[in-house]
Amino acid sequence: MIAEVIVDIVHSDVDKIFDYIMIENVQLGSRVKVPFGQGNKLIEGYVIGIKEESSWPLEKVKKITSIIDCPLSAESIYLMHTLSRRYQQPKASILRLFLPSEMRRGNVHEKIEQSVYLVEENLNIASISKNAKKQLEAIAYFQLERRCTLFAANKKFGNAAIQKLIQKGILKKVEEQIFRKPYRNLQDKSDTHILTKEQQEAIEKIQSSEKQVQLIHGVTGSGKTEIYMHAITNCLQQGKTAIFLVPEIALTPQMLKSLRGRFQSAVAILHSRLSAGERFDEWTRLKEGEAKIAVGARGAIFAPLEDIGLIVIDEEHDTSYQSESAPRYNAIQVAKMRAKWNNCKVILGSATPSIESYLFAKNGHYHLIELHNRVNQQSMPQILFADMRQQLRNGNASIFSDILQDEIQVCLQKKEQVILFLNRRGYAQSVQCRQCGYVHTCSHCDVALTYHRTENLLKCHFCGSQYTPVQHCVNCNSTSLTYNGYGTQQVVKELQKLYPNAIILRMDNDTTNSKEGHLKITEMFAKGNADILVGTQMIAKGHDFPNVTLVGILNADQSLYFDDFRSNERTFQLIMQVAGRSGRGQKEGKVILQTYNCQNPILRYAADGNYKDFFANEINLRQATYYPPYSIIVRVLVRSAEKENALDTLKTVYTKLEKIYIENKKDFVFFHKMIAPVKKLQNKWRYQILMRLCNKNLLSEIYTAVTTIKTDKANLYVEENPNNLQ
Numbered sequence: 001m002i003a004e005v006i007v008d009i010v011h012s013d014v015d016k017i018f019d020y021i022m023i024e025n026v027q028l029g030s031r032v033k034v035p036f037g038q039g040n041k042l043i044e045g046y047v048i049g050i051k052e053e054s055s056w057p058l059e060k061v062k063k064i065t066s067i068i069d070c071p072l073s074a075e076s077i078y079l080m081h082t083l084s085r086r087y088q089q090p091k092a093s094i095l096r097l098f099l100p101s102e103m104r105r106g107n108v109h110e111k112i113e114q115s116v117y118l119v120e121e122n123l124n125i126a127s128i129s130k131n132a133k134k135q136l137e138a139i140a141y142f143q144l145e146r147r148c149t150l151f152a153a154n155k156k157f158g159n160a161a162i163q164k165l166i167q168k169g170i171l172k173k174v175e176e177q178i179f180r181k182p183y184r185n186l187q188d189k190s191d192t193h194i195l196t197k198e199q200q201e202a203i204e205k206i207q208s209s210e211k212q213v214q215l216i217h218g219v220t221g222s223g224k225t226e227i228y229m230h231a232i233t234n235c236l237q238q239g240k241t242a243i244f245l246v247p248e249i250a251l252t253p254q255m256l257k258s259l260r261g262r263f264q265s266a267v268a269i270l271h272s273r274l275s276a277g278e279r280f281d282e283w284t285r286l287k288e289g290e291a292k293i294a295v296g297a298r299g300a301i302f303a304p305l306e307d308i309g310l311i312v313i314d315e316e317h318d319t320s321y322q323s324e325s326a327p328r329y330n331a332i333q334v335a336k337m338r339a340k341w342n343n344c345k346v347i348l349g350s351a352t353p354s355i356e357s358y359l360f361a362k363n364g365h366y367h368l369i370e371l372h373n374r375v376n377q378q379s380m381p382q383i384l385f386a387d388m389r390q391q392l393r394n395g396n397a398s399i400f401s402d403i404l405q406d407e408i409q410v411c412l413q414k415k416e417q418v419i420l421f422l423n424r425r426g427y428a429q430s431v432q433c434r435q436c437g438y439v440h441t442c443s444h445c446d447v448a449l450t451y452h453r454t455e456n457l458l459k460c461h462f463c464g465s466q467y468t469p470v471q472h473c474v475n476c477n478s479t480s481l482t483y484n485g486y487g488t489q490q491v492v493k494e495l496q497k498l499y500p501n502a503i504i505l506r507m508d509n510d511t512t513n514s515k516e517g518h519l520k521i522t523e524m525f526a527k528g529n530a531d532i533l534v535g536t537q538m539i540a541k542g543h544d545f546p547n548v549t550l551v552g553i554l555n556a557d558q559s560l561y562f563d564d565f566r567s568n569e570r571t572f573q574l575i576m577q578v579a580g581r582s583g584r585g586q587k588e589g590k591v592i593l594q595t596y597n598c599q600n601p602i603l604r605y606a607a608d609g610n611y612k613d614f615f616a617n618e619i620n621l622r623q624a625t626y627y628p629p630y631s632i633i634v635r636v637l638v639r640s641a642e643k644e645n646a647l648d649t650l651k652t653v654y655t656k657l658e659k660i661y662i663e664n665k666k667d668f669v670f671f672h673k674m675i676a677p678v679k680k681l682q683n684k685w686r687y688q689i690l691m692r693l694c695n696k697n698l699l700s701e702i703y704t705a706v707t708t709i710k711t712d713k714a715n716l717y718v719e720e721n722p723n724n725l726q
Helices: 074-087 091-098 133-145 150-157 159-167 197-208 224-237 249-266 276-287 298-302 331-342 355-362 388-393 402-413 488-498 517-526 567-579 601-608 611-625 643-663 696-707
Strands: 002-007 018-021 031-036 041-051 066-069 112-118 147-149 171-177 213-218 241-245 267-270 293-296 308-314 345-350 367-371 382-387 417-421 430-433 450-452 457-459 481-484 504-507 532-535 548-553 590-595 632-640 668-681 684-693 715-720
Touching: 002 031, 002 091, 018 031, 041 074, 074 091, 074 331, 091 298, 112 133, 112 150, 133 147, 133 150, 133 159, 147 150, 150 159, 159 171, 197 213, 197 224, 197 367, 213 224, 213 355, 224 241, 224 249, 224 308, 224 345, 241 298, 241 331, 249 267, 249 293, 249 517, 267 276, 293 298, 298 331, 308 331, 331 345, 355 367, 355 611, 382 388, 382 402, 382 601, 402 417, 402 548, 402 590, 430 450, 488 504, 488 532, 504 517, 548 567, 567 590, 567 601, 567 611, 590 601, 601 611, 632 643, 632 696, 643 668, 643 684, 643 696, 684 696, 696 715
Parallel strands: 213 345, 213 367, 241 293, 241 308, 267 293, 308 345, 382 590, 417 532, 417 548, 504 532, 548 590
Antiparallel strands: 002 018, 002 041, 031 041, 031 066, 112 147, 112 171, 430 481, 450 457, 632 684, 632 715, 668 684
């Protein structure tokens, strides 16, 4: 028998299936060691097919050396083929998505622990000398506890006493695998809720619908999570498994708390902030069927579950479900593929669905379920505008408007909590020379450096480089420097001046870089141990703090004027999501929206909580201008350390793609080559070809044209509807 093997090398030259002679116990999905290349070096590979014979002469076919394990299912192999074709990615790079990286490298293994337990049928206390006090104490202990780790037993009673009892057969030593439990100290949230009429109707609609994808459009606080919980319960009762995706790692502890409270050890969590051992053990529990529910961020869509009965994607509008590093994939698209294989349903949920998803629902491709009311029957928070232009005219040049300062003071007096949102971390956004206007930039990237006052460093938020703050301009040597803009650090500093007795927490990438960084901050705030929480978009969604009655949105205009067709949509979504953190308990909520353009229609739609009018306005604009979903934006990004190499490769790619453009002009809205807006990142020059297509069938042609270009001079990437066009 012949095994078809994909070797674990991500390179286009070896992105093919190799034949190997099988050995005993090899099966579909096995991870094996095989001889490869001229020197027959042993490398890992994956068995993705089995056949009777090879088309190669048998004497030229090498033999599998050994079996490592069997991590892949038939579904994994189906997804590998489907995703490889869809995104023109090497098969090995797709297969790597299914395994913890440390497992592939052999850097992590099962945790084996030695335990001892009491063998009651061998218990003969008369055989123990009265002087052997430690042995007698150990027996008394084990009669109550039954089992204990060998390490703990030796520490408690001494190695000599324990070994004597083992020799006598009274205690028995065993080795067993111990699963490392992430968030071990997380207190499970076991409360259940009586369903509202809307929630009950939503569950019934999901069960009765024949559509594969269900879109739940529910206002913030409408109880979407409880609907997910009931749907998962129904799924488990049928003997099936479930995947639950959240957009950010920051939200996984909160969701894990709720899921563990309801489903106990049936839940496993997967995300990149876990330790290698924890990630390996959680993956193993899912693979072996001990855990039935996988919860995590984007990558959890590849959880090793079989017989999936439900996939839930919360905050489906979030751009983080799109991978922006190789292999590039969209988790929602992968969810639909898995749903097709398993014949199960996908639930997408959001208070602000993406334009594409809501259009699909309106057109009948998805089943639309709408929730109009909060479960606590509270009204949505009142949103008030603070005109920052008028504030300047009134002599207030601070970060905070007068109304926001007053409302914060009222909240603090009432012992209520405040959330302040600003989607910029650091202290100041740039350092600029007043003499010549030069803005200090990263030496590796074409971007301004951000000043971080806490560490007294200038940081690049793209490559992570750090610099000592400059004392003079590197362009003209002037010492007249100014710090422009503000970030979360400066917000906290100004708050401390205004409200010296308030306890203030900050939640951004700088304060949450440890595994449980998010959890520590959110739990402290949830317990009422802080008055004000300042944060970036990681505080904007999913969190439920009943005592928060005021939300301040600082610089609400920030995302409106980005050079991106989604800027209106993202601004609307962000404001609605952040505003939804207010008034989730029994107290009414209020939102202060600080802006320099109070009449902007997008901000007005958000203030009114009017998604449908926003959607109608936005979809008409997209249709008139031929932007997605009425076209597909395709970007081919060229990167190289040498500018000339990047330009040469760009010309080669452009020549190939131009032929497709000339032959299909009617299917193109736009076709052009240019330098990328951020021309240099991580010491690599960046050029791009931008296209807007009205015919998705051209995608495969474009992918093929790009992937057939063989060059060591530059990196090439094809991106569909990229989240970021910088």
